[in-house]
Amino acid sequence: MDPKTYKFDTLSLHAGYQPDKNAGSRQVPIYQTTSYLFDDVDHAAALFNLERGGHIYSRISNPTVGVLEERVAALEGGTAAIATSSGMAAIFLAIMTLCESGDHIVASSQVYGGTANLLRLTLPKFGINTTFVKPRDTQGFQKAIQKNTKCIFGELLGNPGNELMNMPEVADIAHNAGIPLMIDSTYQTPYLCKPFDFGADIVVHSLTKWMAGHGSSMAGIIVEGGKFNWMQNDKFPSLTKEYEGYHGLSFAEEFGPVAFTMKARAEGMRDFGPCLSPQNAWNVMQGIETLSVRMEKHCANAEKMVEYLLAHESVAWVSHPSAPDHPDYELAKKILPKGKGSMIAFGIKGGKEAGTAFINNVKLASHLANVGDTRTLVIHPASATHSQMDEATLKFAGLSQDMIRLSVGIEDIEDIKNDFEDGFRAAKKPKLVANK
Amino acid sequence: MKFKVNNEEVFASTGGRPFDKNKPLIIFIHGSGLTHMCWVLQTRYFAFHGYSVLALDLPGHGLSEGKSLTSIEDMADWINDVIDAVGFHQASLVGHSQGCLVAVECASRYPNKIKTLSLMGGAGAIPMNPELLALAENSDPKAVDLMMDFAHGPSGHFGGHPVPGLYHLNTGSMLVQSKEIKDTLGVDFRACQNYTNGFEAAKKLDLPTLSILADKDRMCRLKDGKKLADHINGSEVHVIKNCGHMMLLEEADQTLAILKKFILEKYPII
Numbered sequence: 282m283d284p285k286t287y288k289f290d291t292l293s294l295h296a297g298y299q300p301d302k303n304a305g306s307r308q309v310p311i312y313q314t315t316s317y318l319f320d321d322v323d324h325a326a327a328l329f330n331l332e333r334g335g336h337i338y339s340r341i342s343n344p345t346v347g348v349l350e351e352r353v354a355a356l357e358g359g360t361a362a363i364a365t366s367s368g369m370a371a372i373f374l375a376i377m378t379l380c381e382s383g384d385h386i387v388a389s390s391q392v393y394g395g396t397a398n399l400l401r402l403t404l405p406k407f408g409i410n411t412t413f414v415k416p417r418d419t420q421g422f423q424k425a426i427q428k429n430t431k432c433i434f435g436e437l438l439g440n441p442g443n444e445l446m447n448m449p450e451v452a453d454i455a456h457n458a459g460i461p462l463m464i465d466s467t468y469q470t471p472y473l474c475k476p477f478d479f480g481a482d483i484v485v486h487s488l489t490k491w492m493a494g495h496g497s498s499m500a501g502i503i504v505e506g507g508k509f510n511w512m513q514n515d516k517f518p519s520l521t522k523e524y525e526g527y528h529g530l531s532f533a534e535e536f537g538p539v540a541f542t543m544k545a546r547a548e549g550m551r552d553f554g555p556c557l558s559p560q561n562a563w564n565v566m567q568g569i570e571t572l573s574v575r576m577e578k579h580c581a582n583a584e585k586m587v588e589y590l591l592a593h594e595s596v597a598w599v600s601h602p603s604a605p606d607h608p609d610y611e612l613a614k615k616i617l618p619k620g621k622g623s624m625i626a627f628g629i630k631g632g633k634e635a636g637t638a639f640i641n642n643v644k645l646a647s648h649l650a651n652v653g654d655t656r657t658l659v660i661h662p663a664s665a666t667h668s669q670m671d672e673a674t675l676k677f678a679g680l681s682q683d684m685i686r687l688s689v690g691i692e693d694i695e696d697i698k699n700d701f702e703d704g705f706r707a708a709k710k711p712k713l714v715a716n717k
Numbered sequence: 718m719k720f721k722v723n724n725e726e727v728f729a730s731t732g733g734r735p736f737d738k739n740k741p742l743i744i745f746i747h748g749s750g751l752t753h754m755c756w757v758l759q760t761r762y763f764a765f766h767g768y769s770v771l772a773l774d775l776p777g778h779g780l781s782e783g784k785s786l787t788s789i790e791d792m793a794d795w796i797n798d799v800i801d802a803v804g805f806h807q808a809s810l811v812g813h814s815q816g817c818l819v820a821v822e823c824a825s826r827y828p829n830k831i832k833t834l835s836l837m838g839g840a841g842a843i844p845m846n847p848e849l850l851a852l853a854e855n856s857d858p859k860a861v862d863l864m865m866d867f868a869h870g871p872s873g874h875f876g877g878h879p880v881p882g883l884y885h886l887n888t889g890s891m892l893v894q895s896k897e898i899k900d901t902l903g904v905d906f907r908a909c910q911n912y913t914n915g916f917e918a919a920k921k922l923d924l925p926t927l928s929i930l931a932d933k934d935r936m937c938r939l940k941d942g943k944k945l946a947d948h949i950n951g952s953e954v955h956v957i958k959n960c961g962h963m964m965l966l967e968e969a970d971q972t973l974a975i976l977k978k979f980i981l982e983k984y985p986i987i
């Protein structure tokens with residue numbers, strides 16, 4: 282006897298949506314509205330008191346966005362989710378739902394540049410400070426935990442150096458300290474890895490990337506695992522104690538495995554308002570419908586590019602967990618069995634000048650500040666995404682001047698390679714072509 | 718709210734309002750392996766509309782201490798102890814699934830205390846599939862997956878939770894797994910399997926009774942729910958369409974509307 286619950290590919294098309302309750306519309310309708318009629322005064326009060334489920338105002342929730350939320354929760358194996366206007370909004374909302382002024386975070390040093398700036402420069406303005414630990418330094422996470430630490434935060438595959446965090450071990454460290462592990466799983470998507478299976482408690486995504494997949498729409502999401510017991514200690518009073526904003530409600534007591542999401546919505550969406558537009562939610566869902574097929578092709582193309590780059594005379598080094606010489610090759614096989622993602626970092630011989638010439642002379646690969654598009658993207662982090670960092674911070678974040686970051690698209694692999702040949706040819710004589 | 722029953726600490730949600738001894742008491746009894754949280758879309762309404770609400774965690778479940786009770790009869794007696802412990806002389810009972818067995822047994826044992834009975838996804842007996850019972854008694858997580866499959870209707874399998882952003886199957890699954898599976902679900906399933914007094918207890922009842930059933934219920938089938946109702950004198954029956962066993966969440970609004978009408982009429986605030 283086996284459960285006949287729907288599996289991943291089916292959920293990515295159907296989860297969260299009931300056509301019979303939407304005029305039979307096969308596609309998810311776009312509820313382009315700000316607000317929702319109350320049946321009567323009693324109904325209005327019931328919605329505001331969280332007595333009944335439903336929608337009040339699209340800053341708090343929206344039916345189209347709600348389908349996306351359930352869909353991603355289903356795909357991640359989470360209990361609930363809350364979508365936001367961008368990935369950064371999701372990270373900010375998650376941290377603000379967890380932390381008070383005076384609290385502390387332990388974070389991987391290899392995170393997206395925006396996240397690094399949020400943790401390093403912006404959150405201290407709110408009294409929330411962060412200690413950074415290199416992703417491979419598992420014991421370092423343990424050592425960095427303080428009495429006021431409220432979570433460990435990391436990206437599984439550090440951006441952009443491709444260093445893998447030992448998620449199961451770091452999860453144990455967090456849980457022994459009575460705090461949750463929060464993982465930014467943007468680069469993996471639930472197709473490659475479900476962090477909840479490896480001990481994570483909260484997952485955040487920039488849906489802008491592979492989940493939406495087509496480079497068209499900004500979106501983010503927080504997903505709750507539902508396993509973390511907020512009441513095991515007194516570290517999370519705003520989740521466990523009486524909350525003034527809702528008649529003395531204790532989120533953890535009343536909502537248990539969905540307490541975090543309920544608080545993020547009731548407080549964070551109400552007070553900060555980083556809501557996702559229904560149109561963008563719909564665009565993201567279009568992408569998610571083909572998540573499996575796209576990720577398979579992204580990963581296949583990436584592995585072919587790794588082979589190609591490893592054999593190339595103009596390439597100094599290649600970093601991707603599918604390469605046998607990658608330090609995390611074995612761990613990656615365990616945590617990322619279906620594919621290691623489509624982000625490759627490589628060093629170009631000739632350093633910064635050669636890198637600039639390469640980037641200026643590829644024509645198919647797009648030079649821009651994004652990743653996870655269906656199209657192949659390239660960037661030189663030291664001069665773009667991470668340009669606010671000084672030399673030392675750059676090094677700590679796992680970056681170097683010769684590094685090119687490549688987000689492999691799903692074009693024909695031969696076309697990508699031919700394009701790179703043009704780039705490498707130009708890079709050999711950077712003086713002649715750099716300023717074409 | 719936490720209080721002691723037979724020297725063990727018990728947790729019950731009071732629906733977001735302070736517990737008030739001057740308001741009529743409604744007790745909500747959850748099903749196998751679950752907790753007070755499955756009632757959140759019914760309890761808060763009554764708590765905000767003049768009732769005192771206790772959505773219990775049975776002993777050993779959710780936030781309650783102690784060991785799980787091993788028979789439906791013990792659970793029925795324990796509900797009686799709860800009513801005494803909070804200083805009430807009477808209460809209305811609302812049960813779901815296994816909670817219906819408990820509520821019926823309790824009402825038949827304590828006819829002077831129990832004023833109305835509301836049964837959701839109930840039956841007179843809940844014989845267990847032997848394989849599912851064995852999996853639960855061995856703490857195999859597959860028991861939870863199977864339970865979630867059987868407990869949700871075709872729509873619930875897709876989602877469409879009344880509370881934006883929540884996903885039925887995984888929320889239910891985490892509720893059941895908040896404690897060791899064999900200590901909660903395993904013990905509860907065995908108690909259901911062993912209980913044979915349902916129809917006899919039902920025949921003794923003489924109080925306003927409501928049955929809310931669902932046409933796509935695969936845990937306690939519609940015909941079994943109707944059979945129980947047929948054994949209860951004057952039982953009111955409502956069938957929710959295109960809904961599974963978890964009607965209290967899958968079709969929370971419809972369930973609440975039916976329950977509201979029944980309770981306000983048969984157990985009014987004086």
Ligand SMILES: Cc1ncc(COP(=O)(O)O)c(C=O)c1O
Nearest residue numbers: 367368369393465467487489500
């Ligand atoms: C890993 C990671 N997390 C978060 C973000 C921020 O997401 P967004 O750009 O949607 O705000 C990005 C964006 O590049 C990212 O790559």
